[in-house]
Amino acid sequence: MTPWVRAAAASLLIPRGGAIAGRMAAWLHGADLLSAAKEDAVEVVVPPGMSMRPRRGIDVRTARLDEGDVVIVRRLPALRPIRIAFDLARWEPDLVEAVVLVDALARIGVRRHFTPAALLDYAAGRPGARGVSRLPEIVDLSDPLAESPMETRLRLLLVRSGLPRPVSQYEIYNDHDLLMGRVDLAYPQMKLAIEYDGEGHERRWLDDVGRQNQIFGEGWMLRRYTKQHVYRAPDLIVREIGALLKRAGLP
Secondary structure: OOHHHHHHHHHOOOOOOOEEEHHHHHHHHOOOOOOOOOOOOEEEEEOOOOOOOOEOOEEEEEOOOOOOOEEEEOOEEEEOHHHHHHHHHHHOOOHHHHHHHHHHHHHHHHHHOOOOOHHHHHHHOOOOOOOHHHHHHHHHHOOOOOOOHHHHHHHHHHHOOOOOOOEEEEEEEOOOOOEEEEEEEEEHHHOEEEEEEOOOHHHHHHHHHHHHHHHHHOOOEEEEEEHHHHHHOHHHHHHHHHHHHHHOOOO
């Protein structure tokens, strides 16, 4: 029972004009926002005037769907990324997690001409929608260059603690314009790089050591953090990065 099988099974019950929505639709597009701890219910949206009763494993809601909101993805009808982001960002109560959702959907949506700022234009055509007033703050904090939800959480930890906003996916070159490597987050003027070490990092360890040595050779500082750091020691991260920025001359 893979996510696609569950989505395909639900699609057999969707009336014409309806679509798979929410996190399952995001997964179909390539943004894996499904919970690892449990099987998410397949969310389905149908236009007003159509009916579909909820079943076990299927959540159904009724909402206005505009032309172009529904596309075929992996042979199934699903909402397009910008509409998924519009819905999930409004409903997610936690600001950080709302930004995580928008980052992930904007990242896969770049190929489909969806940028976070486009959410505001999309929302302008839906005045009065629940939660729409919080979108400007979410868009301001979003960055589609983030390559994982944990990178987004690490970036927001720094920014919301009052530190300057780092640059995502920054490429470091030497004096001969040769690429030394790309880091998750960076303060280029201070030559401070920050990396998030996710699952399976051990497989890349040797490559990372060589890349780190090259970066150190160019006078950069580097700090690496894990999921445990972000969740269990956020103050430590903020203190370390703040101290390094101050040492590097940031007022």
